[in-house]
Amino acid sequence: MSTNTAADTSIDLPTKFRSAGLRFTKQRCLIAEHLFSGGHRHIDAAMLYSELLANGKHLSLATIYNALRDFEQHNLIRRIAVSADKVWYDTDIGDHRHFYVPTENRIMDCPDQKLSLAKFADPPDGYQVTSIDIVVHLAPKN
Numbered sequence: 616m617s618t619n620t621a622a623d624t625s626i627d628l629p630t631k632f633r634s635a636g637l638r639f640t641k642q643r644c645l646i647a648e649h650l651f652s653g654g655h656r657h658i659d660a661a662m663l664y665s666e667l668l669a670n671g672k673h674l675s676l677a678t679i680y681n682a683l684r685d686f687e688q689h690n691l692i693r694r695i696a697v698s699a700d701k702v703w704y705d706t707d708i709g710d711h712r713h714f715y716v717p718t719e720n721r722i723m724d725c726p727d728q729k730l731s732l733a734k735f736a737d738p739p740d741g742y743q744v745t746s747i748d749i750v751v752h753l754a755p756k757n
């Protein structure tokens with residue numbers, strides 16, 4: 616399993632794309648520049664769309680969904696599915712756990728990441744753990 620790899624703000628995107636085997640198109644470049652310039656972050660497609668628009672970059676939501684899917688498939692970002700219809704993306708692709716607060720539309724890293732994920736799930740013979748997604752759902756106390 617990989618270790619935590621927090622996003623670098625001085626990232627060389629063309630090199631990052633080349634080593635991931637992904638073509639560096641103009642639209643992917645615009646999206647990646649915005650996505651990776653903010654350091655480690657969690658974002659969904661609609662938030663990214665709004666932020667790009669606020670920065671004068673009008674891309675269709677479909678283009679953003681496609682780019683996020685491509686980035687995820689090439690291990691540039693990590694996909695966090697919190698429900699059947701809600702997906703977040705994390706610029707930290709290392710194994711770590713999340714808290715999700717649906718009422719605040721917010722996801723955050725669990726502060727205590729010391730629990731060994733490898734001990735959490737002992738795979739059956741012939742299998743290996745490739746990733747573990749743990750999302751703890753929260754609601755504000757009444």
Ligand SMILES: [Zn+2]
Pocket residue numbers: 657705707711712713723724
């Ligand atoms: Zn995270």
